[in-house]
Amino acid sequence: MADFPFAYPLTRRRLIRAGAFGAATALTPGAFARPIAKPPGNAGAKVEKIAAPGEIESHGLSTFGDLAESADFKHFGYVNPNAPKGGTLALSPASPTYDTFNAYVLRGNPATGMSLVFDTLMNQSLDERDAYYGLVAKKVRISADKLTYTFLLRKEARFHDGSPLTAHDAAFSLNILKSKGHPVISQMLRDVTSAEAEADDILVVKFAPGRTRDLPLNVANQPIFSRAYYKDRDFEATTLEPPLGSGPYKVGDFEQGRFIAYHRNKDYWAKDLPIVIGQGNFDVVRFEYFGDSQVAFEAFKAGAFTEREENIARVWATGYDFPAFKDGRVKRTTVPNNNIPNIQGWMFNTRRKVFRDPRVREAIGYAFDYEWTSRNLMYDAYKRISSYFENSELAAKGLPSEEEKALLEPYRDQLPAEVFGEPFVSPVSDGSGQDRALLKKANDLFVAAGCTRKDGVLLLPDGTPLEFEFLDNSNVFERHTQPFVKNLKLLGVTARIRIVDAAQYKKRLEDFDFDIVHDVMMMGWNPGEELNAYFSSKTANVNGTRNLAGVSHPAVDALVDKALQAGTREELVTCCRALDRALRSQRYWIPHWYNPVHRFAYWDLFGQPERPPKFDTGVLWTWWWDEEKARKINFTGR
Secondary structure: OOOOOEOOOOOHHHHHHOOOHHHOOOOOEOOOOOOOOOOOOOOOOOOOEEOOOOOEEEOEEEOOOOOOOOOOOOOOOOOOOOOOOOOEEEEOOOOOOOOEOOOOOOOOOEOOOHHHHOOEOEEEOOOOOOEEEEOOEEEEEEOOOOOEEEEEEOOOOEOOOOOEOOHHHHHHHHHHHHHHOOHHHHHHOOOEEEEEEEEOOEEEEEEOOOOOOOHHHHHHOOEOOOOOHHHHOOOOOOOOOOOOOOOOEEEEEEEOOOEEEEEEOOOOOOOOOOOOOOOOOOOEEEEEOOOOHHHHHHHHHOOOOOEEEOOOHHHHHHOOOOHHHHOOOEEEEEEEOOOOOOEEEEEEOOOOHHHOOHHHHHHHHHOOOHHHHHHHHOOOOOEEOOOOOOOOOOOOOOOOOHHHHHHHHHHHHHOOHHHHOOOOOOOOOOOOOOOHHHHHHHHHHHHHOOOEEEOOEEEOOOOOEOEEEEEEOOOOOHHHHHHHHHHHHHOOOEEEEEEOOHHHHHHHHHOOOOOEEEEEEOOOOOOOHHHHHHHOOOOOOOOOOOOOOOOOOHHHHHHHHHHHHOOOHHHHHHHHHHHHHHHHHOOOEEEOEEOOEEEEEEEOOEEOOOOOOOOOOOHHHHOEEOHHHHHHOOOOOO
């Protein structure tokens, strides 16, 4: 089962392995992604000097704490600063196809890895949970009221055609992303009141009072486009014209829907910056597309691509018996997953009449036998998810604290009583695959919701049959869904599985034309704007939203707003625990499972630093091609 499946990326690191915001939930892998980094309330940055009364000047940004790296750091501790350049890293994305290089708008299925082409004002450390350091911007000045951020740009920054990258380009990028970018991006930037170039190397960004805590880092992490390039081009158009960027790679050869190769820009303007040294070491990063996971695995075994994060427990347990693995040419390893895991599950589309009653949603969940599924299909390799902030101190546990109760009390009449007790957890079955006690509980809930039966068919209170479909664009979950469907049939519920192509899937999600869909939410260590994206009524009916469940609840809205305004880590933890209780009480989903480790396999062609970064496997960014190893195993693949 895929433990790091598909989701919208919200940082550059996520965008590398992903397509970008246009890819919808099932088109972008989070394989090498660390959680979404959450930006500053007061920036949390080490002060370098005071530029004006009350103004802070810093070389980086973080949420609440100091930056680990000083202003004069030489390189990150997880890289080999002397790593050689060369060779090819070949990967296979989860997305089955692509039809555009425009990765930042709603239209089209973007090619994986397009953000390799674009630089950002600041970039993320993979050793810290929420720290960004200057890339195009060497420093940032933060006003006393935290509503004006002045980015001081490096004058040496250049686009690939040699033209200067200036504050005018950065301002253009923020403004056009806010007005025409993918809804996920434009929603994140809604509290940007202005972005203007004060000079070629000075960008002034102003925020609305009450802006979200993570807005400054969301601004610092947006791609920078060439204003001149888009002077005579439609920013919103789907296109296979390679874009003009300034990043470490350029689009090279490609064949639509089959592969795309990114070639290292040997004249990359930032190659000697501390934030870049030892990273982006491959001459070519290539993504090979396959329409089926099993076909992709066979291609990996043949050397068609050279690194694979193994997201299927069955394959990890039984599939590595091929000659290249037995003789040592292919290696396997695991590294701890120190991040909040990808929060995945089956999401109910609560916009549908059939799912409007939480009791009906809960009853459906009782028909899923996780214990049987885990033992028989997943080799007990995973842990069940219960919380929207799983495996972190943000998750609700036990009885609410006095601080949590104070947040929840104003909404007591809008929330079930359980919110003030132990948080809801998914039922534990007897592992038989057909737990009669749980099925009885499901039936009791249906009856309580006013459902009846006629000729063995469960009817909603209005007399219509209770029926729905599981929608997906891949058959990877079919083995897990079929036993679920069988148990639902025993209850008189008709459920079907529908697999559609990537384009149709994306369109149906954008138009809310689905019943139940598999989704993944990526939560940061300091959750911010993603809370709006996933849970706010403001996003519930926006086409292309990440709020697939259609969450729209006044108590949830209020708790999200409080979390976004939390001024300390302690306040944020309390807000998230209260929010977790409220969300879990509404049964918006049927939780899946997560993997506490990263599992990946690779052809023995690469050099690696002494250690990986704390919050990433480091494969794409910090590994390098080892020519001696390639000769030793006589590699003849890609």
